[in-house]
Amino acid sequence: MYQAFRVNNMSNLVCYHCGNSCDDNLITKDKKTFCCNGCKTVYEIFSENDLTCYYDLDQNPGAIPEDILGKYDFLDNQNITDKLLEFNDNNKQVVSLFIPHIHCSSCIWVLENLHKLQENIVASQVNFPKKTIRITYNAAQTSLKEVVLLLSAIGYEPYISLEDYEVGKKSIDRTLLYQLAVAGFAFGNVMFLSFPEYFEVNEFWLEQYKHVFRWLMLFFSIPVVFYAAKDYFISAYKGVTSKILNIDVPIALGVVVLFVRSVTDVILDLGSGFFDSLTGLVFFLLIGKFFQQKTYSFLSFERDFKSYFPIAVTKINVDLSEENTQIYEIKKGDRLLIRNQELIPVDGILIKGNATIDYSFVTGESIAVEKKSGDKVFAGGKQLNGIIEMEVVKSVSQSYLTQLWSNDVFNKESTSKFKSLTDTISKRFTIFVLSIATIATIFWLFIDPSIALHVFTAVLIIACPCAIALAAPFTLGNLLRILGKKKFYLKNASIIEKMAKIDTVIFDKTGTLTSTQKSEICYVGKPFSEEEKHLLQNVIRISNHPLSRMLYNSFDDVNQQQLESVKEIIGKGIEATHNMLTIRVGSFSFVDADMDKNQFETAIHVRFNGEYYGKYVFKNSYRKHMEQLFQTLEHSFSLSILSGDNEGEKVFLEKKLPKKVQFLFNQKPEDKLTYIQSLQEKGNKVLMIGDGLNDAGALMQSDVGISLSENINVFSPACDAILDASNFKNIKTYLTLSKQATKIIKYSFALSLCYNIIGLYFAVTGQLEPVIAAILMPLSSITIVVFTTVMTNILGRKLKD
Amino acid sequence: MSVIYLLLALSILVAIIFFIAFIYSVKRGQYDDSYTPSVRMLFDDELVNDKKNNLKTDTNTI
Structure with a gap:
């Protein structure tokens, strides 16, 4: 009866600070429950300093402070701290620290009120998406070490690694934002100024001032061409010199022709020019770029x-x-x-x-x-x-x-030879446009030479592939966000296109197919009596050894009891006596397990009164949906498993998984890398799914490297994408989705070609007025944006489970 | 000299002032973190409440 009550009650009691269930050691203070003294201490710190508001903003927001005795002593070393500081003038020091635990508004609140806890902290500012805090403190009164210790004491231990030591101050690249501002500013004003001319009213005032308006538009578009659009010229130049007609070639050509034609129109007083289309084009293109540039700033894809x-x-x-x-x-x-x-x-x-x-x-x-x-x-x-x-x-x-x-993989510049869909179509497109422009010009040279040049420029202007250039950024950018919501984080949008081409999928075994958090524990040996079981559980409860903790957590409920005599030999095991029953639990040698020579497995052995009973064997458990995943992947991909372990589980895996799967065991990190290289030489496109540092080479070498992680905030090696382990079963869906995304892009190409053909009709017949260009160009772009957004959202719905 | 030149000059001047303000704010890093300020602005109220509550309890105990 008592037991039942306790269990029931236990499930309701959660720690006021961290939200963990208060196991057997319940601590109370101020009518609040805590799971450990660490949590209680943090609560006391907060309540003494009027910071209990921390608990009102969010429920159980805290973390258990870790034991950090001596861990940060290295911060006494002047040379090391100098490298970590962002600013240092001996009196005032500024440091930015990465704190993985930042996760809610309570965190922001308490961290920005650090000055209440330590008066020498002048200011602290949290960057929530990046999970960093920037602290300014008075260096004469306190030190970096004290600040770090304070943070650790309240459960916000910063993560300081070798990387912080090497990388200096990172400067943020905001060029795209500036370019977007320039283009948007010019676009708005040019639109304003060109508006009167759209209606061609021969009103007196307009006639008189139109030259002022035109010259103003010209001045506004100069920074757009020479600053905002400069990346397109650079990229087009690079493309032409390496003999690739990428999408930026027709864009750059269009921008140049638009600008030159418009300037001559204004100077020679031929018309109003196409400044509205020019600035609009650059603005829309940059918006596409900006949209695609979504990054998950709290994740790093470059870690080693x-x-x-x-x-x-x-x-x-x-x-x-x-x-x-x-x-x-x-x-x-x-x-x-x-x-x-x-x-x-x-x-x-x-x-x-x-x-x-x-x-x-x-x-x-x-x-x-x-x-x-x-x-x-x-x-x-x-x-x-x-x-x-x-x-x-x-x-x-x-x-x-x-x-x-x-290894060379990590050192070579990643100049990808990958040819995107847009690049493939842009080659044909550019040739097509150039030939139409030439034919039309030749045709008009015979009919009416006076407008031949007019037609030539008109074709190049109207054919500028703004809509084509927007199709991929919006499709992929939107899909990137949808996948991010499903805890599949991609480094950049082009990964989706690469994923669509994958034909080989390789898995790491340990940590990827097996779970790093759960392990199977099974007992092999003579069964225990009720009394023996009881004693065993209580002995295991005392031990702090990681294996004992795991075993203890697997017991359903334990009737706790004081033991008569307990002797723990660290690194070996425990001997205990209770009611004339002596138990020995621990390692192989401690228990004298003569019958069992299999020393390679991880096990806890048990002996009662001198008789060997058996052992608890610890095994990695495979992820729940592993078999289903392999069955669905089997039909469309060739599959392999690369493992650094011995062949111990080969038989088991062969039984469970489809016959097609190849197994390679005893693979060193370099072996994994070279195996992928050999597949790529055969022309395969390889997807590698791994987790640990030993997969880093393989992840880098593969066409797409996905790092599987139980906790995405902690650590994952350099890769193209990070997948939360809970979504392991969806890998097949992601691959299908990426294939469908490329289809959407192709449809958008067809759609934008329709607009281009309409535009070309006006251009070839010599009727292209600035107002037609100014309508067609934004219209086609908006159609593409709407089409791709709607389609990708429909795709995203499939991921709903 | 027509008034339209004056108006034109003024309107462009205003536009340029806003443009410069935007560039300045980007340069200061105001667009680097677009999430945290939205949370931060909600804190001030709670802080005041908290202080009031504390004052109340203090007077009660005295």
Whole structure:
């Protein structure tokens, strides 16, 4: 009865600070419940400083503050802090920090009220989309370290990595916004000034002042041609010199002809010119560019190991004193101290302490590995259990993991040879337009030479492919936003076109096909009696070992009890006695599991009163929809699985997955890269789906690299797209969608060609008036924008599940 | 000299002032983050409420 009540009640109790369920240790203060002392402390800090409004803005907005003892000691090092600061004049310092936990309005509020917690903080400003905070503080009274410690204490621990150390101040490129402003400003004013001429009223005042109006329009369009449209000229020039007729060639040609024709019209007093069409054209094109430029600023698609590695590490000198050293200064033979939750930055040998190392960021393996002193440890692992000491064998750049980045794939400039749909059509289009212009001119030379030049320029003006150039940006840009809402974040819009061409899909196994958060635990051995089970559960409850925690969480409900005697041998296991029953749980050697020699699997062994019972085996669990996904992909793609692990699970996978799937095991990071290269040489377009740092090379080499992530805020290697793991089953839908998107683009091309043909009729017959151009051009552009937006939204509905 | 020149000059001047204001605001970084200010502007009211409440409780305790 009591038990039932407790369970019921438990599910209702959530921590007032962080929203986690208050497990067995419930703490109350001011009639509020907390899951741990950390959360309570943060609440106390806030309530003492009149900041409890934090909890009113959003429900349970906080995070449990991590134990950071000594973690930020490296900020005492002047050389390191100097590199992190944005501004420093000894009295006032400004720093920008990335804080992954920023997620709601409460976060913004409390972080912008930091000055109430620490009077020496002058100002703090949050950039929510980027999850950064910019703090200005009085350097004479406080230091960067104190600021960082304050942030950590209230649960907003900043993420400082090696990347921050190397990259200086990033300047933001706002050129497109300026260009858009110039074009929009000129377009509006030119439209105004050219309006009277549309009606051709021979009114006295208009006749008298039309020259002023025309010269003004000319002046307005000068910055549009020479500043706002300059990128089109540069791109067209590059295209022509490398013998590719890209879409910017006809655009640049159109702009030049429009401008020259209009200027001569005005100077020679032949007409009003086409300034309205000219400025409008550039304005619409830039809007298309702007729309396509959507980026997810809180995500980074360019990360390498540097954004994951710490800046500094604790070095133990010969005289046993500790010193914070910058990572690049670590040499072979140095002794390093790695604390709980710290990252191992270099390859080395463990010399003191027992290590439990989590390699999930490197391999995707969710279960930590145990290492004894004398074992090798590799860079990229995270120490989970206590303090260890290690001796450096290789420097940072030469470590097993990091040397992957010296591969050529990471160094060559990504000048893509990819030819987009727009480029393909623009070649034919340009040739078509040029030939029509020539034929029409020759024709008119015989009929009426006086308007031959007029017709030639008119054809080039009206054929300027504004609508064609807008089709892809609006289709892809809109789809990019739709996919973003479904937690599939693309680096840029052109990835969709690349995805449409994919014929081979390659998966990484660990971390991609298996879940990094869930693992299957199964018991093999003699069944327990009720009393034995009870004791086992209580023993497991005491242990802080990561495996024990995982096992404990898998128990449904535990009847808690004090044990008579408990002895924990760190790194080995626990021995406990209760009611004449002695239990030993722990590692293979501790329990004397003679019958079981399979030391490669991760397991907790159990022994009661000297008799070996069995073991709990930990296995990665495969993602729920893996089989369905492979079945749907099977028909249209060739599939492979690349794994860094041994062949242990080959039989299992072969049974579950379609026969067509190829398996490659024992693949080193470089092997994965070369395998993809060999497929590409055969002409395949490869999609790689991976997760850890060891897939970084393969993701880079593949045509489209998707990084799968359980938590998109944490870390993912450089890639073309980041997919939230919850949407793993939708991969096939995304691929189909991208194919349909290219169809939409093709239809839009056909649509805009219709407009062009109507326009060409006026141009070829020599009847093109500025007003016709001024109507046709925006009309065709708007049609395309509406058509593509409606169509992509219809496509987006398919993703509704 | 017709009045239309004056009007034209004035209207263009006003347009240019707004154009420069826009460029200036972009340069100052006002368009870099288009989300946070929309949240921030809602805070001021709550802050005042909070202070009032605190004052009330303070007087109560005294």
